[in-house]
Amino acid sequence: MIDLISDTVTRPTPAMRRVMAEAEVGDEQLGEDPSVNRLQEMVAELTGKEAALFLPSGTMCNLVGIKVHTQPGDRIIIERTAHPVTSEAGGPGLVCGVLTYLVDGVRGVFTAEQVEAAADPGDGVHTPPTTLVCIENTHNRGGGKIWPIETLQAVCATAHRLGLKVHMDGARLLNAVVATGLPAATWCRSVDTVWIDLSKGLGCPVGAVLAGDDETMRLARRYKQMFGGAMRQAGILAAAGIYALQHHVERLAEDHANARLLAEGLAETPGIGLDPAEVETNIVFFDVQNTGMTAAAFTEALLAEGVRMGAVGRYRVRAVTHLDVTRQDIERAIQAVRRVVLGRR
Incomplete structure (x- = not known):
């Protein structure tokens, strides 16, 4: 997971x-x-x-x-x-x-x-x-x-x-x-x-x-x-x-870099809406309305791919990076999102 x-x-x-x-x-x-x-x-x-x-x-x-x-x-x-x-x-x-x-x-x-x-x-x-x-x-x-x-x-x-x-x-x-x-x-x-x-x-x-x-x-x-x-x-x-x-303080920079990587990958995914420039630290919010899914349906499908994010509105999703998540995990998470979105579309 x-x-x-x-x-x-x-x-x-x-x-x-x-x-x-x-x-x-x-x-x-x-x-x-x-x-x-x-x-x-x-x-x-x-x-x-x-x-x-x-x-x-x-x-x-x-x-x-x-x-x-x-x-x-x-x-x-x-x-x-x-x-x-x-x-x-x-x-x-x-x-x-x-x-x-x-x-x-x-x-x-x-x-x-x-x-x-x-x-x-x-x-x-x-x-x-x-x-x-x-x-x-x-x-x-x-x-x-x-x-x-x-x-x-x-x-x-x-x-x-x-x-x-x-x-x-x-x-x-x-x-x-x-x-x-x-x-x-x-x-x-x-x-x-x-x-x-x-x-x-x-x-x-x-x-x-x-x-x-x-x-x-x-x-x-x-x-x-x-x-x-x-x-x-x-x-x-x-x-x-x-x-x-x-x-564990200075290593927070790794979380920030991973959040930016995630945001950039999400922004390149069809139907996902966000501005990577708004990601300043370790929290990424994005919109899934144009994927044809609600946030709840999106996160449920993503969970089946082994990635957990949070639905925080009808179409809004939150992802947070931290010390238990590596750069490789982020790359895998981006691919999981694309499988969910492209499979749906």
Whole structure:
């Protein structure tokens, strides 16, 4: 099986498994796990923040990141296709009690002018206060779109001028780092909180790390406890994150190259619609309407050929490259797509 349904399907490498088995551990909830503490220090340094907090999932990072900046009844500004809106089961509304002001971005990217318009306080009585702007970089539903750094900085500057905080969903931030050459700290300098995922392109089995200033992270630890995220000997998991940060970051460039190769091959296939120039990192979206198939029928037929992709709309399909997929796998996947499409046509 060539599994391109997501970079969440990656499995820990044998070397990662070894360091997990040999990890120093302690009670994470008491702050006594040396591996967890080291991972948090590494992410704080990487992002240029004062402190960081290891959490079980990226969804919890978004929940905690929203909660530390808001009160129930507040309103947050967020792009319509952002992960907390589309894929986190309504958690921000239920758990944090916030309302969402949805803005329409271009492949997930919106502007400072949109923030200015959305943050209108109204009369200060009937209108809920807007307190937070949420950014997703890279943007999943935008096809792994990287925010232009100038746009990100302008959005943050406008938000802060208006008295708003900024939270960045950086699940795939290191993809942006590798693709652009800009350090993570540069991307994170203007945001108040940010997190990176360990269980996507970095190949870890579990976990994500939220970062911010000391005071915010102390509050975040309280919500980690409240939301059920405190752990015991979590160093076994943190060791995987340490290994990934040391060995799996630069290799993300291979995933990007494989995604471009896939996009180019798909674009040359009759009936497949996409622009390879839009593929900036490791996510490829394409349209199959002109093949005469729905996305569901296409992915089902492709699965029979030994390749798994995801149907994310009536005619839209997503493929994601990762460390368990080689260049040869991509070449085989392109041939499988052509067999499915040409057989149909």
